[in-house]
Amino acid sequence: MCIPEKIEKILLTEDQLKEKVTLLGDELTKEYSGKNPLFVCVLNGAVVFFSDLIRTVKCPLEIEFFRASSYIGTNSSGDVNADESDIPDIEGRDVVIVEDIIDTARTLSKVKEMFLRHGPRSLRIVCLLDKPSRREVENFTADNSCFEIEDLFVVGYGLDCDQQFRNLPYIGVYKA
Ligand code: IMP
Ligand code: MG
Numbered sequence: 703m704c705i706p707e708k709i710e711k712i713l714l715t716e717d718q719l720k721e722k723v724t725l726l727g728d729e730l731t732k733e734y735s736g737k738n739p740l741f742v743c744v745l746n747g748a749v750v751f752f753s754d755l756i757r758t759v760k761c762p763l764e765i766e767f768f769r770a771s772s773y774i775g776t777n778s779s780g781d782v783n784a785d786e787s788d789i790p791d792i793e794g795r796d797v798v799i800v801e802d803i804i805d806t807a808r809t810l811s812k813v814k815e816m817f818l819r820h821g822p823r824s825l826r827i828v829c830l831l832d833k834p835s836r837r838e839v840e841n842f843t844a845d846n847s848c849f850e851i852e853d854l855f856v857v858g859y860g861l862d863c864d865q866q867f868r869n870l871p872y873i874g875v876y877k878a
Contacts (some may be wrong), residue, residue: 706867709874713856714849716871719830722848723751726828727758729846730798733826735761739796744813745769747802750860750868751830755800766790768799772809776855776863776878786819793821802861803831807842831856831873858875 705712718767731741741759745767747766770784797817804810810827817825832847833854855878857863858870867874 705874706870707708708863708867708877711732711858711871711875713851713854713859713875714859714873719848719859720754721875723754723830724758725846726846727755727760730755730828731758731760734759734763734796734798737796738762738764739798739841740764740766740790740792741798741800742766742768742790742792744799744801744809746771746868747860747862748800748830751802752800752860753806755828768813770809776876782808782809783815786816789816789820791820792817794823796824796826797822798826798828801827801829801844803833803856804829804842804844804847804858805833805836807837807839810840810844811842830859839874 741756741763745751768788770782772782798809801810827844828846829844830848832850834850835853855876856873857867857876858872858874860868862877
């Protein structure tokens, strides 16, 4: 495999990602059978995780997309860009928000607040990676997170640095 020069090391391999995503899919299958849940992908970063995850969930579901961003390069801008008018119709639905990573948690806490105003029957937050040491919104956690990681800037499997590296099939540590 050709590893780009900007990748310091591989943190999570394709096999490790696949194993955890499949376990999560099994759990969600049990939880949501018969409920026709709505899985919402937070764009852009979650797109690869989302497309793998939904294929491991073995009950009927629907999908939607929602755009939210706060990062410029390797720094959180602090400003969360998300438009409440883009929220799909979730009233009375069992909603699963799928995100790539929780860092300061500013993005997801704002997204969660916005979604809750639209009357879902239930709301679950699922993320691939969690960096708890970077938290700024106190006590914010996902309902499910696949991997807890240290304070490292990572790319690949959907995650980017200035829009690059999303297509790497693994999660790599970015060399700043
Ligand atoms: P938060 O609002 O600080 O929790 O940041 C969440 C968003 O920042 C995520 O949805 C990612 O898009 C981006 N982000 C945070 N950490 C990383 C990282 O290590 N690599 C790539 N993107 C990141
Ligand atoms: Mg994201």
